[in-house]
Each structure stands twice: as C-alpha cells, then as structure tokens.
Amino acid sequence: MDRISVVQYIEIVSVTTSSIVQAGDTTILTPVSRALAVQRQESTYDEEEHQFDMYPIFSIPFPPLYYETIPVKTVQENPAIHVNSINIIGVAASSAVRIGKTDFVSSEARVKHIRQFTVNPYE
Template sequence: MLQRTSCVDNINIKIVSFASTVQLGDSCIINGLSTALAVQREIEVFYGNEGNLSSYRIFSEPIPFLPITEPFTYSRQNPNPLIKVNKIDIIGISSSSLLHVGNSRNVSMEARIKHIRQLQPTPRNNEGAEEQGQK
C-alpha cells in the first residue's frame, strides 16, 4: 500500500519529560504506559520512599476493551500523498506521551493515576469565619 509522507517544517518544544518521546520518522509498534501517584498535601512533608503502587488496585486492575463486532471493510486512496504542517508549537510533553511525525502501525497507550489529597483538620472557628466571609 502506498504510504503518505508527513512533512513538518518547524517543531518547537520547550520540555519533554518523564519517559516521553519525540519520534521523527515511521514506526511499527508503540506501547506507552504511565503510572502516577498524585499526592497533594496541605503541609509540605514528603518522604523519599513513600508510595507503593501495588497496594492500590487501580494500578493492577484490567481495563476492558470492547471488541469490534460490526462487519467492516476499509479501503483508502491517496490522490495527494503528502501531509504538510508548517509549524508545531508545544510547551510540554510529559508522562509517557508522544509526538510522532510519520506513519505507524499499532499504537497502544495507557495511563493510570491515583489522586490523593491530604488536608489538615480545620479548627471550628476558622470554618465559622469562612462562612461569614462568603455571606
């Protein structure tokens, strides 16, 4: 099958971080996985060894994919086999994300995030003051 060509004149990225990729050119298989514990704390106390991913179910439970049951035929023709982009401007690419210029075959990406907020117990008088302020 005749492939299309991607042509990008200008790419401008500020940050590529946490196992992210900028792929220029064709690829065949891409598998991306990102697991993150997002912890917000009112008091900034963080120990270096905290966070055990296996103790949270979200990181191990399967994400079901529904199979395509509908009968489906597909054909394509490329009268103009060129994808042209003048400029790509991205500030940040993060957490196993991908910028891909070119063709691929099988792409599979997965993200699992557990979000935990830890707040201080609020004293009674402060709550009262806030309520008055809102009125």
C-alpha cells in the same frame, strides 16, 4: 508503503512522563505512565510508605476493546509528509505527537492523587 516525514520547524516546550515525539512511520506505540502524587502538610516521607501495588488503580485491568475491521485501500501519490510548522506547549502522561503513520497505538496513564493534612484545609 512507508513515507518520509519532512518537518521544517517544530517547537515543543515540554515532553514528560513516558511521552513520545516522533517524525516518521512506526508500527507500534505503547507509552505507559504510572504516577503517585502525594501532597501533605508536613513533609515527612518514608520510601516504603507508598508503593504502586498498594493501590488497585494500578492493577485493575482495562475493559476489553472491541475492534471493527474496516477494509481500506490507500493510494500514496506523494511519498512524503510535509509539515511546515508545529508549536506545542506540552506533551505529557503517556501521549504522543506523531508525524507519520502508526499501525497500532495503546497508551495508558494512571495517576493516584493522595492528599494528607494534619488539619482539615477546608475548615
């Protein structure tokens, strides 16, 4: 049985990078985020220089997940979810804020950090 989600007040400063904020029930959530973070001493960039397919981190498959089926019987005496107040600073990198029921969640965030310096910054 799906329920109604009632939220009196929600304040979120920032929602970024394939993240989800949702009040209400859903069947499947699959947010995915891929990012290349390039930091360099000299700001010269070539658009062909960094492509996702150049880095194995973006194509390596995750190990298989093993699920255990647990029999559950739920009785919903109240057909609504009531939330008074939520304060969130940030939701980022393929995450979710959910007020409600979700049957299946599969989130993925992959970030490759690249730092390029002409002079070693630690010397």
